[in-house]
Each structure stands twice: as C-alpha cells, then as structure tokens.
Amino acid sequence: DTAVSQTPKYLVTQMGNDKSIKCEQNLGHDTMYWYKQDSKKFLKIMFSYNNKELIINETVPNRFSPKSPDKAHLNLHINSLELGDSAVYFCASSQGGGSAFFGQGTRLTVV
C-alpha cells in the first residue's frame, strides 16, 4: 500500500483552465503539506494543514486553494492556470512536526 498517494501523476492542461490534484495518506498522520518543485529542482513549501486546519500558508497566489476534507486528505485546486505554474507538486504528511513522507509527485505542464 502506498503511504502517500497523489493523483494524477501527470497533468497537461491549457492556460486558463482550472485543475485539481488529490492527495491521500494512510499513515494516520495529522499533518499534511503541499510543496512545489520547480524546473531547477528547488523545493518550496506552499501549505500545511493539521487536522483540517490551515497551519502554514506561504506566499502563494490566491489562485491556489488547498482543501482538507479530513486529516487523511489534502487536495490542491488551481484556478486560471498560467505557464509559470508548470512544476512538480508534492504532497507530504507527518505526525506533528516529525518526519515528513512524500508522495510520488504530480508533474503539471501548462501549455
């Protein structure tokens, strides 16, 4: 069983579209994250939720909206996609501030 799973793995879409990426963890963790990895492999935190409550909200455009229906799920919705949004988006989970475990990533390409 995959501990942290994201869908889809690849996403190709046109500029201006709205898309969602889903994430689920079966580790029983109470904290989930979204990270963005750009073309130079630089990883940066975007959001963190603890028990469905937003804990960390970095400087991210309002077009990005995370939603956590329960502590095992954290989805990322992106409105009005732009070319610069192309990146690999990673979901991760941890128990509180402990070790983080990452999903396999979603490669988003905006054309």
Place this chain on the structure above:
Amino acid sequence: GIQVEQSPPDLILQEGANSTLRCNFSDSVNNLQWFHQNPWGQLINLFYIPSGTKQNGRLSATTVATERYSLLYISSSQTTDSGVYFCAPGGATGTASKLTFGTGTRLQVTL
C-alpha cells in the same frame, strides 16, 4: 528565512567509494531532515536528525545544531545511491514542520 547551503553541488563516485555531503544553515532549527530524490523523482526520507548521530545501513548522518551544520555519510556507494540529496532544516511545532530545502547535492555513482 533560513538560508541553506549544500556542498558539493555535484559529485561523481565510483561504486564502492565513500562520501560526505555537507549542509550548512543560517539559523537555529529544531528540525532537520535528509531526503534522497531518486532518478524517478521520488523523495525518500533518509533521516530525521535535528541533533546527534544516526545510522541506517550504509548511511549515517550527524547534525551539530550549535554549529549549524549537518553531514550525510554514504559508505560503499552503489549505483542505486544515484540521485539528488536534499538537506531540509526548519522549525517545528507540535502541529507541523516548516522545512526549507537546500539546492541539493547531485550524486552519480558509476560502475
């Protein structure tokens, strides 16, 4: 925010060789993790090591928090060790950790 510097940026080793990767960070932290991103893009948690020394098989890590650096040792390297190694120090509360990733050390292990 925390500044993270990893060295060397690139490393080529022959199989069986040993290596030491270094991570310097600018501020006091209570959380530091090492990750391996394999050639398929998967981020694998190697160590949660805010201080002290840990070993896991051929890998070991040491963090000297008071001097703001961490080291990752790889012994008897194998081709499967290839990939990018990231150091990620950060602050942690009881509910979440905010990791700042370094730019990574790209390791290639050859036969």
